[in-house]
Amino acid sequence: MADRSLTVLQLLPALEAGGVERGTLELAAGLVKAGHRSMVVSGGGQLVSRLTGQGSEHIEWPIGNKSLWTLRWVWRLRDLVRQNNVDILHARSRLPAWLAYLAWRGLPAGKRPRFVTTVHGLYSTGRYSRIMTRGEAVIAVSEAAQRYVLENYPGTDIKRVHLIERGIDPQVYPFGYRPPESWLSRWYQEHPFLLERQVLTLPGRITRLKGHLDFLQLLARLIRSDLPVYGLIVGGEDPRHVGYMREVRQSVQQLGLDSAVTFTGHRMDLRDIYAVSNLVYSLSSRPESFGRTVCEALSMGVPVIGYDHGGVGDTLAKAYPQGRVAPGSLEALENTTRRLLEDPVEVDHCQFTTVQDMIDQTLSLYRQLLDS
Structure with missing residues (x-):
């Protein structure tokens, strides 16, 4: 056999x-x-x-x-x-x-x-x-x-x-990865304002599960206190959730975030975006079985903040406990973000499956x- x-x-x-x-x-x-x-x-x-x-x-x-x-x-x-x-x-x-x-x-x-x-x-x-x-x-x-x-x-x-x-493929997401100069040049030509901001990235499809509204609330809190942050929402729109996408964009306007967040849509260069991010987030409202984006970012040495439940909580507990946040707590999310922006904690070299x-x-x- x-x-x-x-x-x-x-x-x-x-x-x-x-x-x-x-x-x-x-x-x-x-x-x-x-x-x-x-x-x-x-x-x-x-x-x-x-x-x-x-x-x-x-x-x-x-x-x-x-x-x-x-x-x-x-x-x-x-x-x-x-x-x-x-x-x-x-x-x-x-x-x-x-x-x-x-x-x-x-x-x-x-x-x-x-x-x-x-x-x-x-x-x-x-x-x-x-x-x-x-x-x-x-x-x-x-x-x-x-x-x-x-x-x-x-x-x-x-x-x-x-x-x-x-x-995950450690050759695709190697520890300490740096994007090629050609990619960096194009990226900062398209987003020159990111050179002066700390970049917070939320990857994942645009569905209610992924916590985009919490991420926008976090950005608003940080910007109100004059922290130089900018948000990237990286993921494609789900045609089955058009109403939710409309709600997310309305929230951007209501919170005054038009100049503080970009929706990149689906990207094939997520690895490079991880690499130029100060922090990557996983904010699913319900526990998920496996947080692939968490493992990918940590594999590269990029710090991750995530809600401490399900597979994401398990991964953070083992690989980056500094990034664990009580699910749904905007106050804890803000405090953890501030702490890691002001006093970054490096990610140890992680070995994932x-x-x-x-x-x-x-x-x-x-x-x-x-x-x-």
Whole structure:
């Protein structure tokens, strides 16, 4: 079994920006590189071309639409699995996991692939979310995700829950990284005012979860006390949250921040933006299972301030406890920011799980399932 090429089918709602999507692409690329067949079913999105460019196959089905009509894909998924001799059926989100589970259960026991789920988020608890614990193997992307499963679904066999942390690429986010002079020249031509300001950066998609309103309140407090700060909000607008984006822009006007914050939109040079930032923030209103941007920035030696819950709290506790803030406390957020701007605390060289570690551990789990 160890030498046989595998066929792995991953399922997720869509291939837009986000942690689930990043993890899917990283594993898909690792599978192809290792000589396996990588297939992905999703509703499509901006990352499809990157996925297929790396050698994976993509099947575009709207399996993320929350409608009874979506159940019709169960039969087509069962045929897809059977016709392609899929070895591993790997679901990464709740609705696709239900479809995968129903398709999998409908196959003869001796003809089924091994069924794997990955718990990417700290979902609302209940029967709908319980499906993420029904895999023959359940991957938790962080210690926070593992705690979530074991605390909220105590009937889950602990032997089926496997901690495989999300990884970052230390070659992409090296400690002490400095952008090339050509990038710096362009950046400061576009943003000359940043040369005289301390730069506070909030990365992440423009969704209510990410704490943009708290970040704007922080900027307003600091600017009122004449601190020379400037805010960067780095992330694309989510077309499903147009109303929230309107609310964020109204808050900018109401707080008088028009000349103190820039919305950069989605950027491919986030590493360089981290490098020119004094502080990077993670202010999710609800605990998240894994704070990728926190690990990326800390890997480079850039200080991070974040709300002390979920995976972000776990990471900061280990790598940069000076940046932990009580969730939702604007006063604590302001005080911690002031302290680190006035008396910076350097980040120690952090060793995080790498993308290759994550790929290797996942492939090893696949092999164990197929050998058992």
